[in-house]
Amino acid sequence: MSNRSELESRIAELQAAVNGLTEELVETKERVRILETEVDEQRAAAEAAEETAEQPIVETDTEAEPAVREWTTKSDDHVEVVKHERNEPAQTDEETDNSATETVTDADKSDESQDADSDASAEESDIIVA
Structure with missing residues (x-):
């Protein structure tokens, strides 16, 4: 009978381990979902910022002299912002x-x-x- 009780205790230990791992798996999947949501939100914000940076500058000044233009370019790889000024016609x-x-x-x-x-x-x- 001692063999049977050893087997039953071993089964109980294994069942507890399976239950613990299942709980960890569920928690990990939830964390992954949260992280994916955050990444998607960051990508959407970056794309929106990129679209606004790519919009052409509309000149409201209709003078004959060339106007001073200023625009900002953002690189995908860097956070550095570069500003250009142009005083001469293209x-x-x-x-x-x-x-x-x-x-x-x-x-x-x-x-x-x-x-x-x-x-x-x-x-x-x-x-x-x-």
Whole structure:
């Protein structure tokens, strides 16, 4: 009979363990639901903020002079806010291409002059005075 009572006590222990684990599982599922709800609310708030940040700026000023524009850009990866101001009218594609070409040409000239300077200094440094 002692074998039977040992088995019954073991069954009772296992049943208690199963009941405890079941309760923990239910509590964990409830916590997951709460966290998912919070994450969904945060995503909705972030999307709403992103949509308002992406809306174009409407100019109410109809003066002939270009108006000062200011806008804010928020990155998805960073919290940093960047502000831009523009006082000049937008460039056409042709003007942008021309300025880019001029910049490249200036950079090439700068590189060539640096190469010439480094060649001259290399020649001077090769001279050994005894």
